[in-house]
Amino acid sequence: MNDDLLDCLVIGGGAAGLTAAVYFGRYRRRVLVLDDDESRLKWIPRTRNVLGFPDGIEGPDLLERMREHARRYAVPTERVHVEALRKEADGSFVAEAGGRRWRARFALLATGARDVVPDVEGFDGGLRAGQVRFCPVCDGFETQGKKVAVLGQGAHGLRESLFISNFGNEVTLAGDGFAGGRRAAGLAQLREAGVRIAESAPRQIACGADCGVRVTLQNGQVLEFDTLYPALGLAHKHDLATALGARAQPDGQLEVDAHQQTSVEGLYAAGDVAVDLNQIAVAAGHAAIAATAIHNRL
Ligand SMILES: Cc1cc2nc3c(=O)[nH]c(=O)nc-3n(C[C@H](O)[C@H](O)[C@H](O)COP(=O)(O)OP(=O)(O)OC[C@H]3O[C@@H](n4cnc5c(N)ncnc54)[C@H](O)[C@@H]3O)c2cc1C
Incomplete structure (x- = not known):
């Protein structure tokens, strides 16, 4: 030594x-x-x-x-x-x-x-392209007027969706919902804040310089966003x-x-x-x- x-x-x-x-x-x-x-x-x-x-x-x-x-x-x-x-x-x-x-x-x-990253195909490419972001406290301001996806689960996904919906944007929560009896209360809060809920969890993300974030859900549905925030803690x-x-x-x-x-x-x-x-x-x-x-x- x-x-x-x-x-x-x-x-x-x-x-x-x-x-x-x-x-x-x-x-x-x-x-x-x-x-x-x-x-x-x-x-x-x-x-x-x-x-x-x-x-x-x-x-x-x-x-x-x-x-x-x-x-x-x-x-x-x-x-x-x-x-x-x-x-x-x-x-x-x-x-x-x-x-x-x-x-x-x-x-x-x-x-x-x-940052805890989701196990979703194409995630790293989205992060490098700057359309996948981790920190709505940092850059939620830049989502004004934009379409935003929150990829989150349980109470964390709920909190983050509500936080992000305060920036005058259009927010969709794509995740596995919330556990147990808190689900109904959570859904009501999301509805009141104007947050949409995707029908199933994301399977794949694709990003390009000018295409935003294309999210393919487990059920095959394809949704387009400007920005995606993982909310996994x-x-x-x-x-x-x-x-x-x-x-x-x-x-x-x-x-x-x-x-x-x-x-x-x-x-x-x-x-x-x-x-x-x-x-x-x-x-x-x-x-x-x-x-x-x-x-x-x-
Ligand atoms: C995509 C993204 C966007 C962000 N945007 C903003 C923003 O706009 N504004 C803002 O204020 N914040 C932002 N943040 C958050 C900000 O980056 C962090 O809050 C900040 O870097 C925290 O500083 P830190 O020193 O605690 O950790 P870090 O800056 O992460 O530094 C920790 C260091 O410790 C080293 N280390 C860890 N373990 C060991 C070990 N065992 N031995 C040796 N070294 C080790 C790591 O390698 C690293 O270099 C963002 C974060 C991300 C991921």
């Missing part, structure tokens, strides 16, 4: 991890970012709700700018997947990746989350923390206090891994709070 004791290990180099890197760099702390380069920022066709970019900015471009910002303060990054995080008897943390190890007094987990990447005993909520997000510390002393969490409002602004805010709290304890 590298015997060097760093101030903090930042695991994850997306919006939260890189914001923390900038704060730590400006606090003149010795930190290392460990990142395996799977930020959700890479999937954003163009974000329009990040302050300072009134014309929007493409996700990969924003990520590169964030990396450049952290480099200005000479914060080092290792492109690795952290396999394990241990806590030593003296309270320090050791991260392990590919036979290498790094040690620090504190650890900040900024590992993000993974997120998997929070919390394993490194929960393996150390950190508490997570039933949906998987890590529990944190007002300073972003998890239930494990010295282990902090920021961004998508610790919240259900998955936004760049929230990730940055978390990271600023966490980095400052850690700095004040060093």
